[in-house]
Amino acid sequence: MAGWSQSAPIKVLVTGAQGQVGSELVKLGFSDTYFEMIALDRHGMDITSVESIRHALDHYMPDYVVNTAAYNKVDAAEHDKQHCFKLNRDGIANLAEECGALSIPIVHLSTDHLFDGHYASGYSEDDEVSPLGVFGESKRQGEELLRQYQPKHIILRVSWIFSTHGYNYLLRTLEKARVSQAIEAADDRQGCPTSASDVARVIVAIIKQLDNGAEAWGTYHYCGAEITTRYRFTEAILAGAGQYEALKTEVLIPVPKKELHAEVERPASSVLKCHKLLSTFGIKQRPWRSELVSVLRDIYTNKRY
Numbered sequence: 001m002a003g004w005s006q007s008a009p010i011k012v013l014v015t016g017a018q019g020q021v022g023s024e025l026v027k028l029g030f031s032d033t034y035f036e037m038i039a040l041d042r043h044g045m046d047i048t049s050v051e052s053i054r055h056a057l058d059h060y061m062p063d064y065v066v067n068t069a070a071y072n073k074v075d076a077a078e079h080d081k082q083h084c085f086k087l088n089r090d091g092i093a094n095l096a097e098e099c100g101a102l103s104i105p106i107v108h109l110s111t112d113h114l115f116d117g118h119y120a121s122g123y124s125e126d127d128e129v130s131p132l133g134v135f136g137e138s139k140r141q142g143e144e145l146l147r148q149y150q151p152k153h154i155i156l157r158v159s160w161i162f163s164t165h166g167y168n169y170l171l172r173t174l175e176k177a178r179v180s181q182a183i184e185a186a187d188d189r190q191g192c193p194t195s196a197s198d199v200a201r202v203i204v205a206i207i208k209q210l211d212n213g214a215e216a217w218g219t220y221h222y223c224g225a226e227i228t229t230r231y232r233f234t235e236a237i238l239a240g241a242g243q244y245e246a247l248k249t250e251v252l253i254p255v256p257k258k259e260l261h262a263e264v265e266r267p268a269s270s271v272l273k274c275h276k277l278l279s280t281f282g283i284k285q286r287p288w289r290s291e292l293v294s295v296l297r298d299i300y301t302n303k304r305y
């Protein structure tokens with residue numbers, strides 16, 4: 001294994017490289033000579049195809065694989081169970097079996113939706129999982145199969161991801177705020193928003209330590225610092241974006257989540273406790289509010305709307 005001052009960069013293959021976390025990870029890795037990033041979208045490596053995985057692994061021979069590919073539409077998953085499980089369970093099983101056979105460690109992302117959300121104070125890695133819907137159950141089973149097929153893994157459970165692009169609550173709120181005079185936001189769902197670039201920072205820090213001999217395989221939680229609600233998060237989004245453009249929204253209405261007519265229940269508490277990541281890798285939580293300021297600045301400076 002390479003040390004801090006290694007001569008050759010380590011090869012990190014990223015699946016789902018055009019997604020929120022995937023693209024931030026690739027960007028960060030490209031700016032760091034420690035890494036050679038192999039950025040693959042679904043055409044470069046389709047995780048539902050064993051043949052495609054084998055071809056990519058044989059061709060690139062990575063030192064690590066980071067799996068960010070997933071099916072993430074929580075409501076749609078209720079009607080699209082087969083597709084959701086094909087990616088989130090079978091896809092990760094394929095990857096785990098192939099990487100296991102070649103002894104390539106995997107860093108895999110998972111979610112707060114594994115929990116039913118009844119613990120207001122939040123969830124640690126040892127807490128029992130009990131998903132409320134198809135998406136959460138598919139991710140739970142994906143985790144299990146990864147543990148079974150490739151013991152050299154890191155499962156990083158994260159929550160409420162936002163970024164400059166992709167399908168996320170921040171961008172959907174901005175779209176609504178440009179056309180609606182009033183917006184409703186759940187005041188009974190608490191969690192910790194996390195920027196995609198912050199998740200990328202954490203993954204990079206973990207891989208560097210693994211590469212320097214930390215045998216710290218297992219499951220970890222990470223999320224942005226400061227527990228909030230969807231209502232308070234929306235308030236922060238509107239206040240931040242309002243500094244760049246005149247939004248149509250004048251009223252933000254706090255409502256119970258059940259009035260928002262979603263297909264599937266969300267955990268009342270999505271709070272992930274991050275002590276294990278801190279004590280094992282020394283990685284601290286970054287405040288989501290400062291991350292939100294950076295992401296909004298990027299959106300408006302680079303006209304990503």
Ligand SMILES: NC(=O)C1=CN([C@@H]2O[C@H](COP(=O)(O)OP(=O)(O)OC[C@H]3O[C@@H](n4cnc5c(N)ncnc54)[C@H](OP(=O)(O)O)[C@@H]3O)[C@@H](O)[C@H]2O)C=CC1
Pocket residue numbers: 015016017018019020021022041042045046047048067068069070071072087091109110111112157158159160161162166167196
């Ligand atoms: N978004 C969130 O709030 C949260 C996400 N997570 C987890 O974090 C990880 C990253 O999430 P995020 O960055 O938001 O994901 P995105 O949905 O932004 O990106 C997922 C990527 O996977 C790609 N993909 C789809 N099907 C395949 C396939 N068969 N083979 C390879 N790639 C495929 C997609 O490509 P295409 O666009 O072409 O379909 C997309 O680029 C996921 O594991 C997710 O479950 C956890 C908690 C919160």
Ligand SMILES: Cc1cn([C@H]2C[C@H](O)[C@@H](COP(=O)(O)OP(=O)(O)O[C@H]3O[C@@H](C)C(=O)[C@@H](O)[C@H]3O)O2)c(=O)[nH]c1=O
Pocket residue numbers: 072073074075111112113158159160161168169184185186189230231257260262266
């Ligand atoms: C439609 C709507 C929803 N909400 C609330 C209800 C619900 O708690 C939440 C739903 O927002 P989202 O669709 O972004 O959340 P959700 O689909 O739950 O998004 C998730 O993505 C998956 C992949 C994850 O793993 C989670 O961490 C989470 O970020 O927002 C409002 O407050 N106002 C609204 O107008």
